[in-house]
Amino acid sequence: MRHPARTHRLLAATTGIVALGLLVAGCTPTGSNEPIGEPQDGGTLTYASGDAEPSCLDPHVGGNFPQALVSAQYLESLVSRDDAGQIIPWLAESWTPSGDALTWDFTLRDDVTFTDGTVFDAAAVQANIAHLQDPTTLSSTGYLALGKVASVEAVSPTVVRFTLSEPDSALLESLSQPWLAMESPTALERSQDENCASPVGTGPFIVESWVKQNAITLVRNDDYTSPPADAAHDGPAYLDEVIWRFIPDSASRYAALQSGEVDVIDNAQPDTIVQAEQSDSIDHLDSPRPGAANRIELNSGQAPFDDVRVREAFIRTANVDDAVSSLFQGTATRSYSALSSVEATAVSNAAVFDYDPAAAAELLDDAGWNETDADGYRVKDGVRLSVEFPVSTNQSIPAEQSVFEQIQATAKETGFEVKLAPLDLSSWYAALASNDYDAVSAPYTKVGPDVLRILYHSDSIVPAPSGYFANLAQVSDPEIDALLTTAARTTDADERRDLYTDAQNRILEGFYLLPLYDQQNHYLLRGDVVGLRTLPTVAVPTLYDAWLNR
Amino acid sequence: MIGRVAARLGGAVFVLWAVASITFFAVRLIPGDPAQAVLGGPGSQASPEALAMVRNEYGFDQPVLVQYLAQLGRLATGDLGRSYALNQDVGPLVLSQLGGTLLLAVLALALAWLLALALAAWSTRGGTVAARVGSGLETVAAALPHFWLATSLIVVFSIWLGVFPPVSTGGATGLVLPVLTLAIPLAGFLGQIMRESLLLALESPFVLSARSRGESERGVLWTHALRHASLPAISLSGWAFGSLISGAVVVETIFARPGLGRTLLNAVTLRDVPMVIGVVMIVAVVYILMTLLTDAATRLADPRLRLS
Numbered sequence: 001m002r003h004p005a006r007t008h009r010l011l012a013a014t015t016g017i018v019a020l021g022l023l024v025a026g027c028t029p030t031g032s033n034e035p036i037g038e039p040q041d042g043g044t045l046t047y048a049s050g051d052a053e054p055s056c057l058d059p060h061v062g063g064n065f066p067q068a069l070v071s072a073q074y075l076e077s078l079v080s081r082d083d084a085g086q087i088i089p090w091l092a093e094s095w096t097p098s099g100d101a102l103t104w105d106f107t108l109r110d111d112v113t114f115t116d117g118t119v120f121d122a123a124a125v126q127a128n129i130a131h132l133q134d135p136t137t138l139s140s141t142g143y144l145a146l147g148k149v150a151s152v153e154a155v156s157p158t159v160v161r162f163t164l165s166e167p168d169s170a171l172l173e174s175l176s177q178p179w180l181a182m183e184s185p186t187a188l189e190r191s192q193d194e195n196c197a198s199p200v201g202t203g204p205f206i207v208e209s210w211v212k213q214n215a216i217t218l219v220r221n222d223d224y225t226s227p228p229a230d231a232a233h234d235g236p237a238y239l240d241e242v243i244w245r246f247i248p249d250s251a252s253r254y255a256a257l258q259s260g261e262v263d264v265i266d267n268a269q270p271d272t273i274v275q276a277e278q279s280d281s282i283d284h285l286d287s288p289r290p291g292a293a294n295r296i297e298l299n300s301g302q303a304p305f306d307d308v309r310v311r312e313a314f315i316r317t318a319n320v321d322d323a324v325s326s327l328f329q330g331t332a333t334r335s336y337s338a339l340s341s342v343e344a345t346a347v348s349n350a351a352v353f354d355y356d357p358a359a360a361a362e363l364l365d366d367a368g369w370n371e372t373d374a375d376g377y378r379v380k381d382g383v384r385l386s387v388e389f390p391v392s393t394n395q396s397i398p399a400e401q402s403v404f405e406q407i408q409a410t411a412k413e414t415g416f417e418v419k420l421a422p423l424d425l426s427s428w429y430a431a432l433a434s435n436d437y438d439a440v441s442a443p444y445t446k447v448g449p450d451v452l453r454i455l456y457h458s459d460s461i462v463p464a465p466s467g468y469f470a471n472l473a474q475v476s477d478p479e480i481d482a483l484l485t486t487a488a489r490t491t492d493a494d495e496r497r498d499l500y501t502d503a504q505n506r507i508l509e510g511f512y513l514l515p516l517y518d519q520q521n522h523y524l525l526r527g528d529v530v531g532l533r534t535l536p537t538v539a540v541p542t543l544y545d546a547w548l549n550r
Numbered sequence: 551m552i553g554r555v556a557a558r559l560g561g562a563v564f565v566l567w568a569v570a571s572i573t574f575f576a577v578r579l580i581p582g583d584p585a586q587a588v589l590g591g592p593g594s595q596a597s598p599e600a601l602a603m604v605r606n607e608y609g610f611d612q613p614v615l616v617q618y619l620a621q622l623g624r625l626a627t628g629d630l631g632r633s634y635a636l637n638q639d640v641g642p643l644v645l646s647q648l649g650g651t652l653l654l655a656v657l658a659l660a661l662a663w664l665l666a667l668a669l670a671a672w673s674t675r676g677g678t679v680a681a682r683v684g685s686g687l688e689t690v691a692a693a694l695p696h697f698w699l700a701t702s703l704i705v706v707f708s709i710w711l712g713v714f715p716p717v718s719t720g721g722a723t724g725l726v727l728p729v730l731t732l733a734i735p736l737a738g739f740l741g742q743i744m745r746e747s748l749l750l751a752l753e754s755p756f757v758l759s760a761r762s763r764g765e766s767e768r769g770v771l772w773t774h775a776l777r778h779a780s781l782p783a784i785s786l787s788g789w790a791f792g793s794l795i796s797g798a799v800v801v802e803t804i805f806a807r808p809g810l811g812r813t814l815l816n817a818v819t820l821r822d823v824p825m826v827i828g829v830v831m832i833v834a835v836v837y838i839l840m841t842l843l844t845d846a847a848t849r850l851a852d853p854r855l856r857l858s
Contacts, residue, residue: 048717048806052816055636135599138588143600193637212636213647213808214719247717247806255704255716256806262717394819426821429586 043548044241048253050267053246056196060132063141063179070244072540073218075181075201079172080228081536085344087172088229101167101491108158112226114184116200122154127185145174167489169496173448176537202226204237204544216244238547263529268522270331270399281527287534288518290342291446293335296514299438301474309367311511316360317414323406327399332517340518345449345497347504360414378415386417387438392428440472443519447537449500453484456507473512480506562838569834573827574618584821585610588634631824640828651809655794658732665737670744691738696800700731718807728805732797740783748779788844792837
């Protein structure tokens with residue numbers, strides 16, 4: 001997460017040093033090294049995304065990260081989250097849970113209208129929740145997040161009441177996500193095709209046009225009144241227009257940024273980040289995603305990882321630190337936690353993940369894997385110690401795939417045969433659904449620690465009709481289940497934190513997962529783009545405070 | 551005449567049926583769940599209810615053979631179906647992307663011909679050094695992979711020299727690098743073939759008799775030998791056009807250019823069967839038309855064929 005104050009001090013210091021260097025060299029500072037003045041109105045910013053082009057601009061439909069990236073410019077949620085992890089007001093001014101935490105009353109702002117002129121009120125919230133819960137909307141992410149919401153009613157035009165089937169400590173975090181943003185109820189009544197092409201929100205920009213495979217054009221909402229509580233200014237955005245493009249190839253995306261054809265790019269890869277950091281005209285914004293850290297899950301539901309000693313041996317034999325520092329070239333920090341470092345409740349325990357091949361060898365001997373075959377792999381009862389590791393080439397960037405190869409190499413020294421299988425997304429889902437894996441890495445973005453329940457509660461081992469299940473480590477521990485279930489029902493902040501701490505310690509010490517680093521989320525921007533920050537909810541950029549220093 | 555046209559048409563229909571069938575089974579039999587793709591792909595966890603609805607709506611719960619026959623039935627009526635991933639009709643979507651790719655392919659083919667002709671003419675007449683250099687250039691050009699060439703051109707012309715944009719948004723300057731990327735390797739192929747047949751032609755009796763009639767060297771080359779030498783290259787152009795469309799997959803992705811290639815790549819990764827079949831069918835139609843055109847062009851260039 002980016003801390004604006006700290007960044008500004010850093011920027012000031014950098015500017016000073018650069019200016020001094022140039023003075024010594026007898027040059028005059030130019031371009032981005034000029035002091036930053038008052039924000040300027042106007043201009044067009046071009047954003048180039050490396051993510052897939054969404055098939056629908058309404059994030060209620062489906063609900064993935066590419067939709068969140070662009071919809072954060074024109075849709076807004078009831079609440080947001082600040083840098084410290086506190087939930088803050090947005091379209092809702094305040095909220096009060098009942099004593100039993102089963103009813104929540106949200107007081108809404110009374111001065112907000114959607115960009116089609118429809119008034120934002122309690123009925124609008126009701127219509128949005130109904131839209132998300134309607135099976136024909138085909139919502140995935142939003143639908144799951146509202147699992148405990150039984151009904152929504154308008155108490156008055158500015159008060160909306162959520163009634164829950166059981167207490168949900170993650171309700172506010174869920175509502176802060178861009179997949180549950182508020183759209184004009186008038187616009188939602190149109191056909192899904194129409195609403196996908198031009199969703200209508202309350203945000204600082206308006207979707208003007210969308211030429212498939214080319215660009216989405218957003219224009220400023222001149223009547224904008226509803227920035228989140230942590231925004232840097234009030235009133236309309238500074239930019240006149242935003243062109244949102246899709247450039248799938250990493251090298252072309254960076255070349256377009258270098259040549260000035262685009263102003264901001266996402267999905268910056270380690271090699272381009274290192275190049276950009278040597279450039280005066282390009283700035284780097286590192287904003288890890290919330291929810292789970294990127295990690296390798298060990299399938300404890302079947303041999304060989306059903307034996308905790310084999311799981312521990314695998315973790316002791318994986319030299320992750322060296323792999324991460326060399327392959328990510330210093331752009332990623334090693335994680336020792338199941339959760340992203342942006343989650344205030346994250347428990348980090350480096351001692352659990354020490355690299356110690358000698359200890360690994362002993363553990364394998366203890367576990368009965370004490371013979372070695374001609375190829376140098378451990379054998380038990382005539383079976384080789386093999387680890388099937390399907391890798392999603394859509395989700396694991398090239399540097400991450402190389403990290404897996406390094407782990408494969410170091411694990412071989414202790415006698416593990418790691419079989420990496422690079423697969424496209426559908427084949428990868430199929431491999432997981434048929435339980436055809438021993439190790440796997442799957443990203444999961446969600447606001448708040450409730451992601452632990454999704455990933456490590458035994459309920460999540462039960463496959464959905466699709467065959468997919470989120471508990472890929474297949475953790476089935478009644479104590480962990482109890483801690484996670486209680487935490488999900490506990491609205492007292494301290495008590496909730498303690499429960500999640502206990503649950504995480506038990507998960508980490510069970511050697512179910514090998515954390516790698518936070519879910520990487522790097523943006524590069526030209527030096528004359530000022531004021532761009534990411535929303536601390538799911539770390540998507542907001543262009544509301546951004547302006548062009550040209 | 552009517553018999554020949556009927557045979558041609560029958561052949562075309564057979565090719566289209568085969569293309570549709572092979573594509574359907576190739577995409578459909580890879581393990582994976584198209585319902586997941588319909589519901590947003592990476593990062594989104596589809597609810598069981600939504601998956602069940604999608605399965606029912608798109609007929610994924612039917613046996614594969616039933617799905618195949620339904621697909622074929624729709625195609626027979628000219629209906630390319632609805633894209634799983636984009637939730638739009640495939641026909642208009644594919645047609646809207648066709649123009650950009652055709653423009654790219656036609657320009658690349660034209661440029662490849664120009665480069666190949668120039669190189670062949672120069673290297674056959676410029677003595678042994680030119681012959682070696684020409685042959686070397688052709689071999690290297692023909693071996694260049696598109697992705698490498700595209701990235702190198704971006705580094706040189708966009709980043710170092712700053713003359714052409716690295717992203718092809720439309721507009722003439724954006725076309726230069728994608729066209730060069732496709733044309734250079736193809737020029738290598740065509741050049742090799744042209745130079746060989748040009749050398750053969752220059753040694754043949756009709757060239758000797760043209761010379762003895764007092765034809766200038768330039769006249770010998772351009773009106774007699776090159777016409778003869780271009781025949782194999784013309785018949786190769788049909789194939790070349792197909793290879794340009796497949797090259798467009800790489801080039802359109804790297805230069806972020808809208809077109810059929812990029813549409814196809816997205817559709818394949820998402821298991822979007824109607825979309826993949828739609829693109830492949832359109833490409834097959836273009837390919838068939840292109841073969842007809844090269845046949846006609848061969849007839850024009852070779853008077854012997856016109857007599858029979």
